[in-house]
Amino acid sequence: MKRAVFKNRRLPYLLVLPQLAVTLAFFFWPAFESLRLSFFRTSPFGDKRLFIGLDNFRKLVVDPEYYRSILNSFVFASGVTALALGTGLFVAALATQKVRGLAMYRAAVLWPYGIAPPVAGIIFLFIFHPSYGVLPYWLSFVTAYEFNWLLKGWVAMALVVVATAWTHVGYNIAFFLAGLLAIPASVLEAASVDGAGPVRRFRSIVFPLLSPITFYLLVVNMIFAFFGAFGVIHAVTQGGPSRATEIMVFKAYKDGFIGLNLGSSAAQSVVLMVVVIVLTALQFRFVEKRVTY
Amino acid sequence: MAADGAVAASARVEALGGAATMRRRWSLGWGAFVVHALLLLSVAVIAFPLYYAFVISTQTLQEVITRPPILRPSTNLLPNYVEAWTRSHMTRLLWNSGVVAVVSAVGKVTISMLSAFAIVYFNFRGKSLAFWLIFVTLMLPVEVRIMATYEVIGNLGWLDSYAGLTVPLMASATATFLFRQFYRTVPNELVEAAQLDGVGPLRFLWAFLLPLSWANIAALFVVLFIYGWNQYLWPLMITNTEAMRVVVIGLEDLIPRTGTHIPEWNVLMAAAMMALLPPVAVIVVMQRWFVKGLIETEK
Numbered sequence: 001m002k003r004a005v006f007k008n009r010r011l012p013y014l015l016v017l018p019q020l021a022v023t024l025a026f027f028f029w030p031a032f033e034s035l036r037l038s039f040f041r042t043s044p045f046g047d048k049r050l051f052i053g054l055d056n057f058r059k060l061v062v063d064p065e066y067y068r069s070i071l072n073s074f075v076f077a078s079g080v081t082a083l084a085l086g087t088g089l090f091v092a093a094l095a096t097q098k099v100r101g102l103a104m105y106r107a108a109v110l111w112p113y114g115i116a117p118p119v120a121g122i123i124f125l126f127i128f129h130p131s132y133g134v135l136p137y138w139l140s141f142v143t144a145y146e147f148n149w150l151l152k153g154w155v156a157m158a159l160v161v162v163a164t165a166w167t168h169v170g171y172n173i174a175f176f177l178a179g180l181l182a183i184p185a186s187v188l189e190a191a192s193v194d195g196a197g198p199v200r201r202f203r204s205i206v207f208p209l210l211s212p213i214t215f216y217l218l219v220v221n222m223i224f225a226f227f228g229a230f231g232v233i234h235a236v237t238q239g240g241p242s243r244a245t246e247i248m249v250f251k252a253y254k255d256g257f258i259g260l261n262l263g264s265s266a267a268q269s270v271v272l273m274v275v276v277i278v279l280t281a282l283q284f285r286f287v288e289k290r291v292t293y
Numbered sequence: 294m295a296a297d298g299a300v301a302a303s304a305r306v307e308a309l310g311g312a313a314t315m316r317r318r319w320s321l322g323w324g325a326f327v328v329h330a331l332l333l334l335s336v337a338v339i340a341f342p343l344y345y346a347f348v349i350s351t352q353t354l355q356e357v358i359t360r361p362p363i364l365r366p367s368t369n370l371l372p373n374y375v376e377a378w379t380r381s382h383m384t385r386l387l388w389n390s391g392v393v394a395v396v397s398a399v400g401k402v403t404i405s406m407l408s409a410f411a412i413v414y415f416n417f418r419g420k421s422l423a424f425w426l427i428f429v430t431l432m433l434p435v436e437v438r439i440m441a442t443y444e445v446i447g448n449l450g451w452l453d454s455y456a457g458l459t460v461p462l463m464a465s466a467t468a469t470f471l472f473r474q475f476y477r478t479v480p481n482e483l484v485e486a487a488q489l490d491g492v493g494p495l496r497f498l499w500a501f502l503l504p505l506s507w508a509n510i511a512a513l514f515v516v517l518f519i520y521g522w523n524q525y526l527w528p529l530m531i532t533n534t535e536a537m538r539v540v541v542i543g544l545e546d547l548i549p550r551t552g553t554h555i556p557e558w559n560v561l562m563a564a565a566m567m568a569l570l571p572p573v574a575v576i577v578v579m580q581r582w583f584v585k586g587l588i589e590t591e592k
Contacts, residue, residue: 020427023464031441033438094331105336110580111573116541118544122565134345231525269440273433277432
């Protein structure tokens with residue numbers, strides 16, 4: 001469709017100027033700087049710089065701690081995504097089972113999205129507290145195993161995963177509900193007339209129709225877990241115990257801000273940039289598909 | 294599952310020529326009971342952490358460390374909240390968070406509206422470049438450009454300032470997309486009629502588009518308010534003084550680290566309730582806008 005337009009030579013530039021100024025100053029310039037810094041060795045106070053080519057990257061490639069942080073990131077992101085998506089789909093599927101009170105249930109599960117991940121982390125820190133928390137207490141009836149996140153890396157990981165997933169489950173429910181309600185009731189009814197049971201209906205009709213949304217949410221949850229969850233780690237575990245929860249974003253921050261190793265931190269930022277670009281490209285393949293129908 | 298038996302039964306009635314009024318009949322009986330039970334269980338599981346945090350925030354230190362844990366509210370609410378409020382300088386923290394959330398949300402909405410307006414209603418050289426530059430910001434979250442952004446803010450002299458806390462948050466590809474999509478649904482006739490009457494572009498934006506956009510603005514504002522309130526890495530980096538700290542970061546000082554402190558979890562939980570109440574209240578009160586905002590920005 002051809003749109004009617006206004007004719008003015010200067011005005012459109014003035015209108016996009018604020019947005020572009022912020023974008024260039026705080027997005028492009030820093031991203032470009034990160035890229036440039038990653039080829040230099042910089043003294044801790046930034047006064048001296050030495051070009052060293054790909055040395056920062058070479059060091060990362062042979063650094064076992066970096067591999068550890070990559071692994072941690074993937075464990076963390078998959079854990080958060082699986083938990084938040086699984087719970088979200090479960091609750092949304094239940095709420096659309098033609099029962100009364102859909103709006104009420106939705107209101108009752110949506111609000112955790114308002115809780116900042118670090119605040120959620122602090123709440124779960126107490127729930128997991130080895131001496132006072134309610135979870136280790138309950139578990140002590142089942143097993144003698146000591147669920148102490150200060151000593152056991154995987155417990156610390158579980159703590160941050162659950163806290164992060166908790167804040168994101170409402171988001172997923174909102175999207176799954178929208179998707180489920182868009183499935184025409186007649187299709188499902190026709191299937192049940194043909195004798196398809198609930199599981200069969202879910203598997204052959206609901207799930208395929210929902211798959212674009214699921215895929216979109218998968219990517220969004222991954223991005224969120226990779227980047228948005230910095231606060232949980234920083235506020236709760238500080239990457240510990242013994243680096244068990246040190247995810248890539250946290251390591252980039254720590255090496256740069258605390259370790260003052262600017263070159264390595266910049267190189268890690270560049271790797272992270274590649275990760276977001278890949279994830280965002282995936283996300284947009286979905287958006288494009290949706291736009292076509 | 295019996296629930297689906299009931300659904301299937303009503304579907305069959307309909308298939309056999311049942312009245313259209315049967316369509317929206319709720320299923321009753323065992324099936325519905327099971328579904329409700331599972332839903333209530335899910336709600337309980339999701340609500341439990343917040344309930345527990347609230348319970349702890351009402352207990353005395355003695356009750357907090359008792360075994361078995363006490364899972365019902367107690368009577369120490371007021372002293373805990375007063376202690377949390379004074380010890381963490383809560384007035385300042387909440388004020389700062391509020392400023393960051395409101396200013397960054399208003400700023401984002403404003404500059405996104407303007408740039409989307411330029412992109413939809415004008416033809417100008419470099420239009421696709423501008424669009425592309427805005428779009429690519431999606432791929433550059435704060436986390437991937439931390440050190441360098443810190444430098445830029447430092448050079449501008451914006452460390453420990455509201456400008457530093459809010460302006461860099463104001464660029465938003467998603468908000469720009471949302472307005473672009475919306476403007477495209479506005480019928481051409483409206484623009485043409487306005488032009489015939491000699492209405493200029495700025496007046497068109499102000500008097501025609503803005504009133505039509507309120508629903509989108511409200512939806513976007515809710516989502517952006519929460520986003521701004523819950524920022525963490527950004528304020529952590531660029532503020533060093535206590536006076537400029539936001540509440541999500543201020544909480545950290547109250548965490549009783551093992552061994553060294555009195556385990557005042559009740560005070561910490563009281564502070565946590567204060568930090569989470571504003572954004573959660575916004576979601577609850579403006580739920581309809583919130584859902585619309587979430588789904589339409591697809592951020």
